[in-house]
Amino acid sequence: MTNAQAAAPTDTPRRGRPGYDRETLLRVCVDVFNLHGYDATSMGTLSGHLGISKSAIYHHVESKEEILEQALNRALDALEEVIASEDSAAVSDLERLEHVVRRTVFVLVEQMPYVTLLLRLRGNSDVELRALKRRRSITGQVAGFIERAQQEGSLRTDLSSRSAARLLLGMINSIVDWYKPEAGKSTGELADTVVALAFSGLRAP
Amino acid sequence: MTNAQAAAPTDTPRRGRPGYDRETLLRVCVDVFNLHGYDATSMGTLSGHLGISKSAIYHHVESKEEILEQALNRALDALEEVIASEDSAAVSDLERLEHVVRRTVFVLVEQMPYVTLLLRLRGNSDVELRALKRRRSITGQVAGFIERAQQEGSLRTDLSSRSAARLLLGMINSIVDWYKPEAGKSTGELADTVVALAFSGLRAP
Numbered sequence: 001m002t003n004a005q006a007a008a009p010t011d012t013p014r015r016g017r018p019g020y021d022r023e024t025l026l027r028v029c030v031d032v033f034n035l036h037g038y039d040a041t042s043m044g045t046l047s048g049h050l051g052i053s054k055s056a057i058y059h060h061v062e063s064k065e066e067i068l069e070q071a072l073n074r075a076l077d078a079l080e081e082v083i084a085s086e087d088s089a090a091v092s093d094l095e096r097l098e099h100v101v102r103r104t105v106f107v108l109v110e111q112m113p114y115v116t117l118l119l120r121l122r123g124n125s126d127v128e129l130r131a132l133k134r135r136r137s138i139t140g141q142v143a144g145f146i147e148r149a150q151q152e153g154s155l156r157t158d159l160s161s162r163s164a165a166r167l168l169l170g171m172i173n174s175i176v177d178w179y180k181p182e183a184g185k186s187t188g189e190l191a192d193t194v195v196a197l198a199f200s201g202l203r204a205p
Numbered sequence: 206m207t208n209a210q211a212a213a214p215t216d217t218p219r220r221g222r223p224g225y226d227r228e229t230l231l232r233v234c235v236d237v238f239n240l241h242g243y244d245a246t247s248m249g250t251l252s253g254h255l256g257i258s259k260s261a262i263y264h265h266v267e268s269k270e271e272i273l274e275q276a277l278n279r280a281l282d283a284l285e286e287v288i289a290s291e292d293s294a295a296v297s298d299l300e301r302l303e304h305v306v307r308r309t310v311f312v313l314v315e316q317m318p319y320v321t322l323l324l325r326l327r328g329n330s331d332v333e334l335r336a337l338k339r340r341r342s343i344t345g346q347v348a349g350f351i352e353r354a355q356q357e358g359s360l361r362t363d364l365s366s367r368s369a370a371r372l373l374l375g376m377i378n379s380i381v382d383w384y385k386p387e388a389g390k391s392t393g394e395l396a397d398t399v400v401a402l403a404f405s406g407l408r409a410p
Contacts, residue, residue: 034327035327035329036244036327036329037327038242039241039242039245040242040245094408122239122240122241122242124240149407155409156401156407157409158401159398159402160398163395163398164398164407166379167376167398167402168407170375170376170377170378170380170382170383171372171375171376171379174371174372175375193364193369193372194372196361196363197364197372197373197403197406198407199406199407201402202351202369202403202404203360203405204358204362205361
């Protein structure tokens with residue numbers, strides 16, 4: 001599908017509702033997937049929520065699975081970019097890991113519906129299995145950051161880097177289940193809390 | 206439904222498969238819910254996986270929702286028991302919290318399919334909303350344990366007890382997504398890792 005097609009107004013909107021651009025269509029569909037579950041959502045369900053006909057949806061995408069794939073790519077691209085990004089200010093592997101933790105918190109808040117969809121996948125199709133493979137690769141790379149910081153002596157070495165990566169990411173990923181942005185509270189404050197808990201723990205110094 | 210009914214053999218098993226006791230039926234249904242999602246699972250899907258007719262399932266339960274409710278009660282009863290249980294050896298609020306963390310890890314490993322189902326609920330029915338309310342109450346009680354340990358001076362006070370409880374439980378709950386019991390590794394070792402990370406963090410001492 002070309003960008004020109006994506007930007008074109010949809011045909012035959014029902015009940016007088018406006019057509020959707022590709023971005024809004026994707027976002028509404030992801031919200032419906034997160035509400036009912038991807039498997040339980042039919043193109044008919046999406047049509048009802050969007051207020052446009054199924055054929056109008058097919059104007060944008062070939063299938064329900066294409067919507068899923070686009071949504072998962074959005075989450076995974078953003079998470080992989082965090083791993084690949086260099087923190088020019090970091091002078092140690094500990095600081096590189098802290099940078100990854102902080103930026104991952106920001107991705108979760110900014111891309112919350114897409115990451116929520118990713119985290120609830122069950123692996124029931126090739127698209128889901130490919131996404132889960134990319135997710136496992138991210139976990140492996142976070143374990144790599146932890147291992148290097150262990151080797152430089154800044155992190156404790158009595159925990160396996162793999163288990164530590166999974167528990168650390170589990171803590172971070174829980175944000176999509178409970179975090180509600182509040183007036184006067186920034187994502188930076190949330191990231192500070194996560195970094196404090198992850199690196200120093202709950203115990204009083 | 207009485208226990209006598211539950212213990213009775215199922216009638217008209219299809220394809221020569223044996224009838225189920227209530228316990229096994231519950232476990233198989235929960236595995237199917239976790240595989241496909243509760244909303245996407247019909248009584249027909251359950252019938253196919255169990256290899257018995259729908260009427261044989263209705264011999265055990267009145268509805269799909271009754272199965273869901275029984276499964277959620279199993280997870281929630283076990284988690285609430287942890288909160289209510291007294292650690293007679295604990296001499297501080299810090300030790301009481303550590304006891305809750307350790308025992309919650311054990312419940313997650315021992316009741317993994319039931320807790321997995323609980324953690325993936327979306328709140329699409331009264332049964333789900335009641336379960337989510339009980340889950341929120343557990344989170345609130347864990348926040349209470351954290352707050353008391355902060356007041357006694359054993360936990361840092363620069364984190365809100367509520368955010369700390371959510372991140373801590375997020376870390377623990379992730380276990381259902383990645384933990385596979387290994388030969389020679391005990392649940393106690395997993396609990397040690399979680400306690401070390403939660404209370405002391407990743408940083409080298």
